[in-house]
Amino acid sequence: MLEIKDLSLSVPMQQTPVQAVSHVSLSIKAGRVMGLVGESGCGKTLTAQSILRLGEHQGITKINGDIQLHGESVFAMSEKQLRKVRGGKIAMIFQEPMTALNPVFSIGSQMLEVINLHLDLNRHDAKLHAMQLLEDVGLQDVEHLLQQYPDALSGGMRQRVLIAMAMSANPDYIIADEPTTALDVSVQKRIIALLRKLQQDKGLGMLLVTHDFGLVAEMCDDVVVMYAGEVVESGTVMDIFDYPAHPYTQALMGCRPEVAKSEQALTVIEGQVPAPGEWSEGCRFAVRCPYANTDCELPIAANAWQQGEHIARCVHVCVRDERQENIKADISC
Ligand SMILES: Nc1ncnc2c1ncn2[C@@H]1O[C@H](COP(=O)(O)OP(=O)(O)OP(=O)(O)O)[C@@H](O)[C@H]1O
Ligand code: SF4
Ligand SMILES: [Mg+2]
Structure with missing residues (x-):
């Protein structure tokens, strides 16, 4: 169980921090998909990112409440523990696949970095694991793909690479913040089908942030507005x-x-x-x-x-x- 309990957050403003999320509680259960919906500016991303404490470097601060993964508070975790949780137990997929990949490193080096952080594999096995992950998300010619740079890939391919990276340490939970918004409609459908399949095959808990009620109907078990x-x-x-x-x-x-x-x-x-x-x-x-x-x-x-x-x-x-x-x-x- 991944639980947000009575969480309030503030964002930095010129004079003084201002509350931007108030008393939010929600539970994402193993194997279930929760849709988080609302118009732009309602606090969906702030809430989703707070699970991994990602906004803190931008001055986003917890005012009250807690977030617990299997009963353990993420606010009580050390930086080292958090790094293990991020991309380990909980993976995140962002809206914009280009900015989430570093243009100056090859796909292979970025995937191996994530794999090495979370799994104890030798270089050969880590590469095989990366190739398997890329195949699992429907990409082809994966050995060649590992040598390519993000610029050479279409938006849909980049999002598949990010999903493959997200799956690399067998996470229990995936947080997907508008994972298809930046993609063409036909590509969106395929990425959603892929996410749905991975979620079901692996019994993942998922928080899906979206504006799209059609997507909620297709993907979600539970909904928070x-x-x-x-x-x-x-x-x-x-x-x-x-x-x-x-x-x-x-x-x-x-x-x-x-x-x-x-x-x-x-x-x-x-x-x-x-x-x-x-x-x-x-x-x-x-x-x-x-x-x-x-x-x-x-x-x-x-x-x-x-x-x-x-x-x-x-x-x-x-x-x-x-x-x-x-x-x-x-x-x-
Ligand atoms: N780093 C920040 N500094 C200051 N204000 C912020 C920051 N991040 C978010 N906010 C403000 O907090 C509010 C909620 O933002 P958030 O990004 O969570 O909205 P959202 O529901 O994800 O919207 P969208 O659908 O457009 O992505 C907005 O008013 C936003 O301007
Ligand atoms: S009717 Fe309900 S939603 Fe409308 S203003 Fe009153 S409390 Fe709010
Ligand atoms: Mg958002």
């Missing part, structure tokens, strides 16, 4: 698709091209996500919510509405069916 630095809804993928409880989730789902009604243009939810430091005391979605009233001006509990494991940070969910029909996509995504 974030808005303005906090979790506004979470549940299984069935819960969220059958019964999107929070008006924000409903609006986001209304923005899916395949569910948008034909006469509606594809648009975005009107208004903007408030930036860190500009959050209201009460519901942070209120200024954009068609159902807001004075009840929404007080702080709203994370589980203001709850049915089993399905929870929503909203005080007016009971009118959901009516709301579903009424929700106007004057929203156009």
Whole structure:
């Protein structure tokens, strides 16, 4: 189990640090895929990167809460332990495959560096392992590929190389932050199919950060929806698709091209996500919510509405069916 418990983070601002993630809790279970969704600027990447404490060098600081891998706090780990966890027990795949590879080193040297850090193999076996990993992600002519530099590869090939590197130490968990956003649509589909296959074959736990509800439907078992630095809804993928409880989730789902009604243009939810430091005391979605009233001006509990494991940070969910029909996509995504 990989657990984020009541995590709040601050980001550096000119005058003073400002809270950008507040009281986020989520659990990624072994063998399950959790989708982390929300508009741009909601805190998805900050949350995902915090699992490996990757933002600390940029001044991103934990205010409260904890992150535990198999019961052990990552904040209690030494740099040495963290290096073992990063890419060892937990691997990360980023959005932009070019920036994640170093252009001045060959694919082989970058793969061997990762393999040597985590596995005790001699040079020959490490090379064989690297070739096997590249074949596992569907790449060909792998011996030649090891000698090539990132520039010589297409975006899809680079992302496959990064996935191969991520798999090199048999991780328990993969964090994939918009892993296909920078790729062409046809390549996206193949990379997603590959990730799904690897996840299933190896029983990995996965945190998949995405804007795309179609991808959530295809890949995920569980879903967490974030808005303005906090979790506004979470549940299984069935819960969220059958019964999107929070008006924000409903609006986001209304923005899916395949569910948008034909006469509606594809648009975005009107208004903007408030930036860190500009959050209201009460519901942070209120200024954009068609159902807001004075009840929404007080702080709203994370589980203001709850049915089993399905929870929503909203005080007016009971009118959901009516709301579903009424929700106007004057929203156009
Ligand atoms: N290093 C940083 N310094 C200052 N502010 C930051 C930093 N990183 C993120 N932020 C701010 O924190 C908020 C959340 O950022 P984050 O990158 O987590 O959003 P996101 O949900 O991943 O968005 P996107 O979908 O665009 O990737 C944003 O307002 C962002 O500007
Ligand atoms: S708490 Fe109020 S403002 Fe917030 S989402 Fe629910 S109805 Fe809308
Ligand atoms: Mg992001």
